[in-house]
Amino acid sequence: MIEVENLTVAFGHGPRANRVVRGIDMTVGAGECFGLVGESGCGKSTLLGAIAGRVKHWQGAITIAGEKVGPVKRPLAQLRRQQMVFQDPFGSLHPRHTIDRTLMEPLRIHGIADREARVEKALEQVGLPGRFRFRYPHQLSGGQRQRVAIARALILEPSILLLDEPTSALDVSIQAEILNLLKDLRERSGLTYVLVSHDMAVVAHLCDRIAVMQDGVFVEISSRDAMIRDEVHHPYTRMLREGSLGYRPAAAVPPG
Amino acid sequence: MSVPPKSEGLRAWLLNEDFSSPAQARAHQAYVTWLRFSANPLALGGLIVVVLLVLAAWFAPWIATHDPLEQDLARALLPLSSAHWFGTDELGRDVYSRLVYGARTTLYIAILVTVIVGPIGFVVGAAAGYVGGWVDTVLMRITDIFLAFPSLVLALAFSAALGPGIENAVIAIALTVWPPVARLVRAETLTFRKADFVVAAELQGAGVARIMFLYIVPLCAPSVVIRLTLNMASIILTAAGLGFLGLGAQPPAPEWGAMAAQGRQYLLDAWWLTAIPGMAILLVSLAFNLLGDGLRDILDPKNA
Numbered sequence: 001m002i003e004v005e006n007l008t009v010a011f012g013h014g015p016r017a018n019r020v021v022r023g024i025d026m027t028v029g030a031g032e033c034f035g036l037v038g039e040s041g042c043g044k045s046t047l048l049g050a051i052a053g054r055v056k057h058w059q060g061a062i063t064i065a066g067e068k069v070g071p072v073k074r075p076l077a078q079l080r081r082q083q084m085v086f087q088d089p090f091g092s093l094h095p096r097h098t099i100d101r102t103l104m105e106p107l108r109i110h111g112i113a114d115r116e117a118r119v120e121k122a123l124e125q126v127g128l129p130g131r132f133r134f135r136y137p138h139q140l141s142g143g144q145r146q147r148v149a150i151a152r153a154l155i156l157e158p159s160i161l162l163l164d165e166p167t168s169a170l171d172v173s174i175q176a177e178i179l180n181l182l183k184d185l186r187e188r189s190g191l192t193y194v195l196v197s198h199d200m201a202v203v204a205h206l207c208d209r210i211a212v213m214q215d216g217v218f219v220e221i222s223s224r225d226a227m228i229r230d231e232v233h234h235p236y237t238r239m240l241r242e243g244s245l246g247y248r249p250a251a252a253v254p255p256g
Numbered sequence: 257m258s259v260p261p262k263s264e265g266l267r268a269w270l271l272n273e274d275f276s277s278p279a280q281a282r283a284h285q286a287y288v289t290w291l292r293f294s295a296n297p298l299a300l301g302g303l304i305v306v307v308l309l310v311l312a313a314w315f316a317p318w319i320a321t322h323d324p325l326e327q328d329l330a331r332a333l334l335p336l337s338s339a340h341w342f343g344t345d346e347l348g349r350d351v352y353s354r355l356v357y358g359a360r361t362t363l364y365i366a367i368l369v370t371v372i373v374g375p376i377g378f379v380v381g382a383a384a385g386y387v388g389g390w391v392d393t394v395l396m397r398i399t400d401i402f403l404a405f406p407s408l409v410l411a412l413a414f415s416a417a418l419g420p421g422i423e424n425a426v427i428a429i430a431l432t433v434w435p436p437v438a439r440l441v442r443a444e445t446l447t448f449r450k451a452d453f454v455v456a457a458e459l460q461g462a463g464v465a466r467i468m469f470l471y472i473v474p475l476c477a478p479s480v481v482i483r484l485t486l487n488m489a490s491i492i493l494t495a496a497g498l499g500f501l502g503l504g505a506q507p508p509a510p511e512w513g514a515m516a517a518q519g520r521q522y523l524l525d526a527w528w529l530t531a532i533p534g535m536a537i538l539l540v541s542l543a544f545n546l547l548g549d550g551l552r553d554i555l556d557p558k559n560a
């Protein structure tokens with residue numbers, strides 16, 4: 001579904017250029033959930049941005065659904081194929097557009113008919129009651145807003161959903177709700193996911209394959225099962241895995 | 257159970273957040289905004305004065321007691337009385353009636369300038385802020401050039417070049433008022449340009465014009481409305497200043513600044529000729545300032 005070859009993203013020019021992504025190759029199959037983990041600044045969001053079309057100055061090749069995409073301007077048909085869900089549900093919805101307007105906009109841009117029914121269906125898909133339809137974002141909670149953001153991404157019926165830390169700005173109790181919603185949606189409609197997170201547990205909950213990223217390169221690509229069985233090889237992967245298991249006081253670890 | 261009175265039903269409908277239509281959502285927003293606005297007595301006072309001004313201008317023929325242009329030299333320079341509430345001027349014209357008709361001129365200038373300046377400021381500022389690059393550089397340098405002129409001097413030069421008159425005064429004032437508005441819109445646009453909701457719209461394929469007018473303009477609108485309301489006062493003062501210098505409205509048309517100017521020759525004998533239009537200018541400018549401050553308190557997203 002997504003093929004990335006030798007992708008490099010650099011900010012700035014010449015010898016002082018900051019190469020954030022350094023020659024990444026990756027392939028994501030149709031219906032797969034591919035996870036990207038790494039600490040802040042490792043380039044995982046930039047990589048996702050390049051696939052989404054947000055980051056515009058990359059080198060290399062990106063092929064989505066068999067079509068090469070250009071770095072600068074993509075036609076509407078290519079944009080529709082993948083949609084993005086952002087980290088911060090407070091910043092990703094226009095504060096002066098009602099939920100209805102937010103969901104109508106993509107349909108208007110793409111000239112899609114039957115908008116009323118599609119908006120109602122999208123709200124139902126993400127489990128929001130119809131009475132929220134004409135509210136403004138400030139009248140919703142963080143979790144509800146993130147559901148709206150997911151509905152906005154789904155309303156164009158993309159085959160790929162790009163998720164940029166979709167739960168890290170939410171309360172812990174809401175995180176599980178959103179993750180389960182994403183899981184259900186994928187099982188129901190066979191979407192392809194690319195999920196970026198710094199939280200190994202979130203990635204392991206959703207993803208089949210997990211790439212661990214450090215300083216702009218993949219240090220290891222592993223499977224969820226291997227991750228759970230602790231069959232990882234790179235020390236950085238091991239460190240992230242340990243971190244996700246939570247804090248264990250030193251006294252609880254047997255000496256030796 | 258008794259049926260609630262009709263007004264209670266309307267209030268509940270307005271305050272209910274489970275909207276059933278976009279119209280109700282908008283009505284709710286407007287009603288909540290009004291509730292917050294009306295809690296501010298100074299702003300409410302400003303609004304009342306502005307509404308009275310609009311009513312006076314609209315119904316001038318019914319409110320005025322005399323014809324504002326009718327001269328009667330036998331009754332020149334009469335002090336305040338029940339026949340002439342604010343006295344008469346040197347040509348025997350009723351000051352009160354001229355004041356009422358003068359409200360039309362004042363409002364005409366203030367509204368026309370605002371209507372010209374708002375869209376120009378929006379387009380220039382939003383284009384500079386959102387598109388960026390050389391568009392930004394060119395537009396902002398042009399803005400800088402206009403900002404470099406003292407406003408009254410530019411308006412003076414413009415009126416002098418085009419000839420005195422209300423229309424030219426409007427153009428002259430508009431030329432000096434749009435640059436700060438464009439700057440304001442640009443600054444606001446810069447804060448939203450990289451926001452996730454703008455990126456989301458871009459990733460869905462929204463064009464430049466769509467993002468500028470449907471995404472950025474609604475967010476800049478509150479601060480521009482506040483700015484323009486506060487500007488009303490300075491527009492009125494500049495118009496009065498031009499009138500005072502003889503470059504605004506031309507005699508015999510009633511205009512507050514020109515009325516004050518004509519009265520200054522008789523300042524010692526007939527104080528009302530200068531003081532009454534001066535008070536009117538003061539009151540209306542103050543009202544617009546208070547209204548603008550009140551609007552800032554309720555509309556500014558930083559206070560929300």
